[in-house]
Amino acid sequence: MTLPRRQLLLSALAAPALLSAPSLHAQNTPEQEPARPHGAIQRFFVGDIEVIALWDGFAQLPNAFITGFDQASALRAANAAYRRFDAESSNVSINGYIIRTAGKTIAVDTGAPAAMGPTVARWSDSLGMAGLSFSDIDTVFLTHMHGDHVGGLISPTAAATVPHADLIAAQAEWDFTFDDGIYAALPEQFRANFDFARLAVSPYKSRFNGISMERETEIATGVQALPLPGHTPGHMGLRVHQGTDQLLIWGDAIHFAAYQFMQPDWGVLFDSDANQAITTRRNLLEEAAADRLRVAGMHLDFPAVGYVENAGGNYRYIPSSMDMQI
Ligand SMILES: [Zn+2]
Incomplete structure (x- = not known):
């Protein structure tokens, strides 16, 4: 079966449906099997709090997913960011983080499921490269419950991979994910994402701690959960802080790192509230630039930690x- 390229890419995002279907790479002969990326890590510190960025891989997403996209502006943004430009699609990194504070090890998102394609699902490899295993994780914090953030939560047979970990996310996100009315209204191509999210978080139901979107919540020493609604109703980030040192993990405030710093009003088709997502993104960018904040994000180019500068109104x-610390 040969799918048009666009349709193939759409399928890849919606991919979790492929869990019950032959996977993309299973259709290839061994000679055609594309090289799979290795995991990668980047370790850094916020005061004494250790943070490790874990690379899950990357997804090739159609530019058609970007709301407001125009090719001339995209090319300009990609050039300014020293990024390769393709008129049809863009490579989007998928990252998770580990935070180690006060004897606790917190996983922040867990990458994409293997069924999403051959270039993702390296999260557990990266965890191993950091010298950690599933059993070291005390808590999983989810910025939100899209499929590309919950992949590491379950094995290929849908068993919990970190069965003793508490799961923390916004209660609003859990409610959104399991709302059958919202599910029924979804375009067909986005349903598989919800199907997989439901499958992945369900084994953790009895250990789920749903937190409020009304205020910041301390989830561990020096780690505050921060409501960042827009991409989803329960989308949250984290502020990691010790003394004057601070890190802002902004989840999916940025998806297309090549463009959205220069074009912060561009969103993605799967933002649940497009205007709110833009406001949230602009507020974060403005705060990060004004306060010289260190930022991290699930779709920033790996190693996925950096800073934001004001640049000509954007x-x-x-x-x-x-x-360089030990
Ligand atoms: Zn995402």
Whole structure:
């Protein structure tokens, strides 16, 4: 079966449906099997709090997913960011983070499921590269419950991979994910994403701690959950802080790192509230630039930690240098 390229890419995002179907790479002969990326990590510190960025891989997403997209502006943004430009699609990194504070190890998102394609699902490899295993994780914090953030929560047989971990996310996100009315109204192509999210978080139901979107909530020493609604109703970030040192993990405030710093009003088709997502993104960018904040995000280019500068009325991303500490 040959799918048009666009349809193939749409299928890849909606991918979790492929869990019950032959996977994309299973259709290839061994000679055609594309090289799979290795995991990657980047370790840094916020005061004494250890943070490790874990690379899950990347997804090739159609530019048609971007609301407001125009090719001339995209090319300009990609050039300004020294990024390769393709008129049809863009490579989007998928990242998770580990935070180690006060004897606790917190996983922040867990990457995409293997069924999403051959270039993702390296999260557990990266965890191993960091010298950690599933049993070291005390808490999983989810910025939200889209499929590309919950992949590491379950095995190929849908068993919990971190059965003793508490799961923390916004209660509003859990309610949104399991709302049958919202599900029924979804375009067909986005349903598989919800199907997989439901499958992945369900084994953790008895250990789920749903937190409020009305206020910031301390989830561990020096770690505050921060409501960032728009991309989904329960989308949250984290502020990690010790003394004057701070890190803002902004979840999916940015999806297309090549463009959205210069075009912060561009969103993605799967933002549940497009205007609110833009407001949230602009507020974060403005705060990060004004306060010289270190930022991290689930779709920033790996190693996915850096800074934001004001640039001609918009913004520019400055990747962080390696944090040389032991
Ligand atoms: Zn995402």
